[in-house]
Amino acid sequence: MNTLRNRVQLVGHLGIDPEVKTIPSGVKVATLRIATRDAYFSKGEWKEDTQWHNIVLWDKLAENAEKQLKKGAYVMLEGRLEHRNYVDTKGETRYFTEVKVSSYMLLDKKQSSKTAENDPEEELVMTEAEDLPF
Numbered sequence: 600m601n602t603l604r605n606r607v608q609l610v611g612h613l614g615i616d617p618e619v620k621t622i623p624s625g626v627k628v629a630t631l632r633i634a635t636r637d638a639y640f641s642k643g644e645w646k647e648d649t650q651w652h653n654i655v656l657w658d659k660l661a662e663n664a665e666k667q668l669k670k671g672a673y674v675m676l677e678g679r680l681e682h683r684n685y686v687d688t689k690g691e692t693r694y695f696t697e698v699k700v701s702s703y704m705l706l707d708k709k710q711s712s713k714t715a716e717n718d719p720e721e722e723l724v725m726t727e728a729e730d731l732p733f
Contacts, residue, residue: 605679607698609652610706611635613672617656619665629661630654630697631668633676653697654678660700673707676700 617629636649654676656664668674678700687693 606677607680608675608677609633609635609698610675611652611673613668613670613674614651616670617661617664617668619661626658627661627665629656629664631656631664633674653695654700655681655697656700656703660703664703667705668703672705675704675706677702 611633614632614634617631619627619629621627631654633652633654634649635652636647638645638647640646676698678698681697681699683695683697684692685695
């Protein structure tokens, strides 16, 4: 193995509509949450484990997500893990982990066919980052 990589791939459902903001430099940033679910067998029965992940998309990806993604959408996201921290109003350090998305694909057939019907040239089912600001 010649290189070490920070790469994440998640498949799940969006828990909220993307929250899109424009930062002072004029670049858009979108945040959202995605739920993933795994099943496992324990003590003679099947159990499910749902995990919630914080997601951030920048620039063109944020613009496309604002147009295409809605709460409940079934998506595949690829990106990298990023860890941050901040000091809250009580002076305590809080730690935060998020996935910085480099591409996503809408997997929900209803949603993608709906997008195609609205504007055939607007169908952007697979979206990748071109010039991310990081």
